[in-house]
Structures are given as C-alpha cells and as structure tokens.
Amino acid sequence: MEPPAEQRPSARSLARRLANRPELGSVVGAAAVFVFFSAVADAFLQWSSFGTVLYAASTIGIMAVPVALLMIGGEFDLSAGVLVTSSALVSSMFSYQMTANVWVGVGVSLLATLAVGFVNGLLLVRTGLPSFIVTLGTFLILQGCNLGFTKLISGTVSTKTIADMEGFDSAADVFASHLTVGDLDLQVTVLWWLGLVAVATWILLRTRAGNWIYAVGGDAQAACAVGVPVHRTKIGLYVGVSLAAWISGQHLLMSYDVVQSGEGVGNEFLYIIAAVIGGCLLTGGYGSAVGSAVGAFIFGMADKGIVYARWNADWFTFFLGAMLLLATLLNAWVRRRAEARR
Template identity: 60%
Template sequence: MTATATEPSRGLAARDDRVATRPLAARLLSRPEVGSLIAAIVIFLLFMAAAEPFRNVANVGTILYGASTIGIMAVPVALLMIGGEFDLSAGVAVTTSGLSASLLAWNFGLNVWVGILLALAVSVAIGAFNGWLLLKTGLPSFLVTLGTFFILQGVNLGVTRLLTGNVASADISDMDGFASAQNIFGSEVTLGPVTLKITVLYWVLLTVIAAYVLLRTRVGNWVFAVGGDAAAARAVGVPVRATKIGLFMAVGFCAWLSGMHLLFQFNTVQSGEGVGKEFIFIIAAVIGGCLLTGGYGSVVGASLGALIFGMTQLGINYAGWNPDWFRTFLGVMLLLATLVNMYVKRRADLR
C-alpha cells in the first residue's frame, strides 16, 4: 500500500509546473527585448536587400553614430520608464547642457573644463528638481516634465539671445581646455574602413552598466518595484523617493554627456535644438520592451530600439525612398511594439 501511494505523488511532482524546466524558446520569447531584436534583424535584412550603400562596410560607423546619439538617452529614459515615470524634458535638457557649458565658459572667460563641470551640475540639478517636484506635488511625471520642457525651451532661447544676440552659442574652439575636452567628447577612431565616433563607446558602456545594475543589483530590484507598485514597494522598505529622484538624475547625467558631445562636435549649440527628441527616446524605449505602465522593460531592448532608428533613418535615404514616410514608420513601430510588449509580458507572467 505504501508503494502504491508513493507512485502517484512522484507523478504529480514530475508534472508540477513550479519545478518544471521551461523550453529555451519559451524563455527567450518571454524576454522584454525579444520584439526589438526581431525587428532589428528584419530591418537590417530589408535594407541590406533594398539599399546598396547600406551594404557598404564604411557606412557602418555612420549608422552606429546615429543610433548612439539616440541610445545614450534611450537607456536612462528606459530605466525611468521601468520605474514608472516619464521625462518629456529630456530632449531640451541635452541642449541646455551644451548651452550651459558654452555660455558659462565664454561669458566668464573660464577654462572650458570649468564650464563642463558647471553644466554637469546644472543637468543633474534639473533631473533632481523633476524628481523632487514629482514627489512633492504628487502630479503625474507627464505634467511635471512637460512644464520643465517649456521652461528649458524658453530659457535656452531667451538666455542665448540675451547673451550673444543670436540663437546659437559662441564658437569656443579657441578657448583653453577645448582641445582636451574635444578628445573626450568629440573624438573618433578608425578601424579599417569604419570610423566610429566616441558616442558609440559611451552608448555601449551605458547599456552594459545599466543592464548590470538593473538585473544584478538591489538598486535594479528597487527600480522594478517602484515601477510596479510604489506603495507596496514602500511598505517593504524600498526607498521609493531616492530611487525615483535617482532615475531622474540619471537622465540628467546622460543629457549632460549627450550635450557635451553636441557642443564639442560642432563647437557651438543651436538654442532651438532638442525639441521633439524626447519622443524619439521614449519610442526607442517602448520598441525595446518598456511598458507605459512601468515595472517592466529592458535597457538592452532600448538600445536595440535606438539601433533600429539609426538603421531606418539612413536606410531610407540609402534606398532612395521618400524620407517623409519616416514619421509614419515611427508611429507604426510604436503601435506594433506596444502590442508585442503586452503579449511578451503576458507570457512572462505565466512563468
């Protein structure tokens, strides 16, 4: 009788879904970045077939450069979205950073590096202000950062015109510290026929660091927790306030990094730059697997979303297609990505 009772229990244990090993394909399909990976492969193959210049190895650097300028900001924006918030001021914050370094150094006769450090303080302070105001008022981050967007846009234009009489900052290429700063923020390296801008290196490093923090550290658990349910996260001891402010400050830091490249790549900054870029960063993050509701997403996917943008922007031109359709592509990709992300999350919840 004992043996008879044991056999069914063994059969039940063998069929217990809680201890069963899921197939590799099922595990891969439950990853948030799977949709962006498939899309990147499809777009790559499409332009490889349709655009002869796309097959030229020398153009790889140009494609990666376009992707990196989006990816540097898409990574922190993705982290912020996983944490349940938005930042609509991210695009103009890049311009604010570049203008701050240039105008401060130029008007006060400072070494360029002093202007760079002051711009870093300004950028991080903007991020901290967004996070503080969000938590202080309880307003949605959409409204808080929309207000910051308009404030920064007006300040960029007004202050630049007031100090220079123009809509662009002065050329600082002859100032002390410019050459060394340009080596850090605006240099490039040639590998055979491919020329890579330094932004590609920064983009890859940010992606690796952010992915490690998100998936392998306590801070990453906090980000997922506050994005999923901030009240429940606070109840179990997660520092919700510090986490959210820290995420906004991360966006500010990357805006500074991107703004420094903008300045040292062109020696000057147009005060109207950056408007509309915030939507590009958000779309890249959504294509990469981030849900608008928070608590789910991938920074690797966001980088793949940026790569999709880089390939598409140049691929359309290389193929000789009408570039007016690019915005239509963005809308279609956003809708498809949202549907795919919802499907992938449902599969992940079945684990």
C-alpha cells in the first residue's frame, strides 16, 4: 500500500538529507571494500578477523577523529604521528628515571603532550604562518627530541621496561586491555575510538563550538567579523589532536612496554587520509567525525583484508591510494549535489 501523501515528503526529505551527508562517499566505499574482501578472503568474515579489523581501525581512528575536526577548521597537523611516540616516551622515561608510579609518568605525559598542541595552535594564530610550515617544524623538532633524548637517557633507541613498576597493570587496564562481547574479542582502543567519535559528533552538531569550527574552516575572516573566536577555536582544535595523541601514546606504551623512539613517522598521513576518505575537504569547512571513523574502518579492512587474502603486503599502499582517489571524487560529487540543492 502506498504511504499517505503527508508522509512522503518527510521520507523524501530524510533521504535527501542522508544523500547530502559528507560521509556518504565513505559509507559506499566501506560497503564495497567489505563485499570485496568477503569474496576474496574466506577468513575475513570470521569473528576473530572482525575483531582484528576493528583494532587496526581504532589505532588510526582515535587520531583521525580530532584530525578531521582540525581539517574541518581549515588546518593540518603534520606532527601528529611523532607526537604519539613522544607521549609514550615521556611516560616511560619519566616513570623509569624517577622510579615513580607509572600513573605519575602518564600524568606528566598528558601535560607535556597538551603543551605541544597548545604551542602549535598559538604559533599558528600569532605568526600567521601556514599550518603546514608550523607543524612540519614541530614534526622535525619532536623527531629529533625523540631520538636524541632516548639515546641520551637510555643509551639506546628504545626505552627501558617498566612492566614491573607500580601502577603499570592498572594503566594497562585503561589503555591496553581486552574485553569480550559474545564471541568477539575487542581491544579497549575500540571503545576509546567510538567514544571520541560520539563526543566529536556531539560537538559538531549540538554545540556552538561545532558551529565555530565549520565557520572558521569555511571563511576565517568572515567568521571573525561575526564574532567567532577564531584563534581560540584553532588552538582548541590543536589541543584536541594532542589529547588523542596522548591516548594513542599510552596505548602504545602499555601494549608493548618498550617504545622505539623512531616510531610514528608517516602515520600523520594515514590520519589525514582517513579523514579525507571520510569526506573532509582539504580546504576546510566540510566533513564529519563519523566520516573519519568510516575512513579508519576502510583502512582497517584494507590492512587486514590483504593479509587474509594472502596477498603481498606491498599492495596495501596501492589499495589505500586508490580508495583515497575514488572516495575524494565521490565526496566532491556529493558536495556539488548538496550545494546545487541549496
């Protein structure tokens, strides 16, 4: 039976709103990737495999969420990858050298990591330099500090073990534990990831700060003219990236106990790729936190799907690049349709 006439416009309106969402392209891409690997890799559909895919997605997704918000605000952060390693190194070396409770090192790391984000944002708004230059400088400084201080303090390129120190087990429960949901074994990073997606979505869609982020990314000068605190918004976005880097860094430390000081280089591009696949524009003012989560999920499926299909792992970068181009083209088409209907 055909629905009543008064119900049809609202149904069309809902469908139109969904079609105009920035994450539409990434959802279509995720469905295609899922079907593809389900067909070529039998192990891909197993519950244990799904848990592994979610873990791989969460390690990228935790950082992709604040990076997406930063990109919506019209900026980049090239230091995000090495900042994760810096956060883990500070926690480990402070706890070991001071023979302190591991939670003390975790707290010191939080303050140090947030300070880096604050300085990134402050330099950006005070100097007027492009975020590419500011965060590239921070990237090089952190990379040098990670290697230099680790060799100076530990004598090697890796930290000393802190697994037997007080507080390590409880910290590992928070940042690197496992939980079982039915037959599905999950890492706690999946919960951190989903929690960040929920908070970021609420900020973007239900708060003034979310309106400020879109306004700053769309046109910073126009936003400033109508009273939007542009500088405060951008600094806050960089601090948000740093907070996520701290969470990821603690997971890195609590999972492996020992941290290699050269890790993290290049991961910043994975975060940006996940955000772009999820619908964020490089020019700012457009995107969503949910889209970044779908982009990270695509990353997880591609990363592990290639393994389950028993292909050469070198094909992963090819697959990721192809997904980036296809998703970008589809996202651009969705955006043009949305703008044409306004």
